[in-house]
Amino acid sequence: MPRKTGVIISASGRRSFSPDQQRRLDAVLNVRYHARLRPVGPAEFIRLAGPAQVLALTRRPLRDFGQELVDALHRLESVAVYSTGWEWLDVARLARRGVAVSFLPDYSTTTVAEHTIGCILALSRRIHLGNDRARGLVPADTSVRGWELKGRRLGIIGFGRIGRAVAERAIGFGLEVVFHDPRRRRCRSARSVTRDSLLRTSDVVVLAAPQQRGALPLIDETALSLMRPDACLVNTARASLVDDRAVVAALAARRLRGYAVDDTRPIYNRHRLEPGRVLQTGHTAWYSDEAIRRGTESWVRNIVALARGRPRNLVRPA
Numbered sequence: 607m608p609r610k611t612g613v614i615i616s617a618s619g620r621r622s623f624s625p626d627q628q629r630r631l632d633a634v635l636n637v638r639y640h641a642r643l644r645p646v647g648p649a650e651f652i653r654l655a656g657p658a659q660v661l662a663l664t665r666r667p668l669r670d671f672g673q674e675l676v677d678a679l680h681r682l683e684s685v686a687v688y689s690t691g692w693e694w695l696d697v698a699r700l701a702r703r704g705v706a707v708s709f710l711p712d713y714s715t716t717t718v719a720e721h722t723i724g725c726i727l728a729l730s731r732r733i734h735l736g737n738d739r740a741r742g743l744v745p746a747d748t749s750v751r752g753w754e755l756k757g758r759r760l761g762i763i764g765f766g767r768i769g770r771a772v773a774e775r776a777i778g779f780g781l782e783v784v785f786h787d788p789r790r791r792r793c794r795s796a797r798s799v800t801r802d803s804l805l806r807t808s809d810v811v812v813l814a815a816p817q818q819r820g821a822l823p824l825i826d827e828t829a830l831s832l833m834r835p836d837a838c839l840v841n842t843a844r845a846s847l848v849d850d851r852a853v854v855a856a857l858a859a860r861r862l863r864g865y866a867v868d869d870t871r872p873i874y875n876r877h878r879l880e881p882g883r884v885l886q887t888g889h890t891a892w893y894s895d896e897a898i899r900r901g902t903e904s905w906v907r908n909i910v911a912l913a914r915g916r917p918r919n920l921v922r923p924a
Contacts, residue, residue, distance in 0.1 A: 616662075646667050806832050815847065854879065870889050
């Protein structure tokens with residue numbers, strides 16, 4: 607049986623893979639590798655991906671895989687994404703086309719959970735502000751006084767793999783953990799509560815929920831109005847889960863103590879806010895040596911499985 611045509615678009619092209627991984631990919635596909643570090647336009651993406659029966663890509667070359675692109679790729683049979691979230695793909699339209707989509711469900715769970723704890727510590731102890739003061743980026747008399755985590759309440763919205771991993775680590779710091787997730791009700795070390803109760807009573811609120819394509823933000827002006835004025839919000843999921851304007855207004859009015867977000871959009875630079883109120887980590891929550899090794903290997907296995915007609919880690923559209 608002739609091998610299918612595979613197109614792989616990643617930051618480093620063929621060099622994204624070890625020699626062994628390259629051999630495994632080349633054994634099942636006629637692979638065309640493309641290196642793209644930055645996003646490309648629709649026309650360029652269609653040119654690159656057009657020949658693909660099996661398409662594999664990271665988030666770097668493409669911000670949104672919508673209807674225009676889906677309909678333009680006439681040969682497409684399957685897609686393997688280097689991503690845990692899939693809201694950036696029109697999976698419903700891909701499913702109607704009969705295109706299978708595989709993803710990476712757990713390659714970065716530990717890394718993102720540890721990053722989330724780091725953000726909580728940074729906000730509570732004002733570590734990022736202390737760094738700025740030591741470097742002379744803020745006035746020398748800027749207060750960097752923090753507060754302890756022990757005995758405080760952490761509320762986690764979304765209690766899948768990452769939410770549970772955050773809870774496990776938070777308990778070690780003496781935090782009481784509550785969570786809200788419509789799909790999960792039980793956990794030995796944390797208590798399920800309503801969303802409103804979580805927002806009203808938590809000292810730190812963590813977002814660990816998936817983003818649904820086209821959905822409104824989970825945290826808007828109404829949700830923020832329920833939170834305590836001395837509470838912090840930590841978003842290491844998707845930036846679009848939070849209404850930027852509403853959170854900035856809450857920070858400016860001192861109705862929210864701090865906001866940590868793993869995104870590149872310059873929230874802090876665009877608004878006059880008191881130093882230290884915002885911590886941005888530039889979409890690096892997933893970025894560790896271990897996560898990259900796990901992710902790349904799982905991605906290769908997904909691609910090979912699609913090529914062989916025995917897919918794994920499939921997205922199940924609602």
